[in-house]
Amino acid sequence: IAGITQAPTSQILAAGRRMTLRCTQDMRHNAMYWYRQDLGLGLRLIHYSNTAGTTGKGEVPDGYSVSRANTDDFPLTLASAVPSQTSVYFCASSPGLAGFNEQFFGPGTRLTVL
């Protein structure tokens, strides 16, 4: 693994189903993030984690949950998917929070909820 990876690449999901999007980084970054990208709305932060064991809510957290059991993994779960969650989801990581804070992005997961 080099950098940050996401799985699956794309998924079509029936409404009401549970889905977990996976994100793994091998850079030992402390902070990780989940965004959704929608046409005309740009990037919106769903949840974030400052360090392993902690998580926080972003701008649009409703309907999503995250966990950060270790440094490398930051899965995003949709407990009961709805069509408005159709989007492209990006996971990102950064070394920390203070000062210069370059974020490294995964390739994205394209999710369609029918």
Added chain:
Amino acid sequence: GEDVEQSLFLSVREGDSSVINCTYTDSSSTYLYWYKQEPGAGLQLLTYIFSNMDMKQDQRLTVLLNKKDKHLSLRIADTQTGDSAIYFCAEILILVATGNNRKLIWGLGTSLAVNP
């Protein structure tokens, strides 16, 4: 409140210069960033500027920062077809957590089309 605004589209001819503009509202930002998103990919940091600088040049890229007007621009000299992408201006504020929320502010992105 905090907001970052960009024009949504820009079209230029190959070889010309491109200028992408961004305005922001929060003067407490220490760094301002430009990210590039190529089709079907995630974002990558293109360049950044520290708030005590007025200009930063990196090969074909020039970043100008006008703190008085809260205006940031990215100039790409000799624009190539490979520069076609969405460019995001970002102002990343780390807030002391209140109510367990934080705010990271991104522009909506400017889609740059380079015509041969």
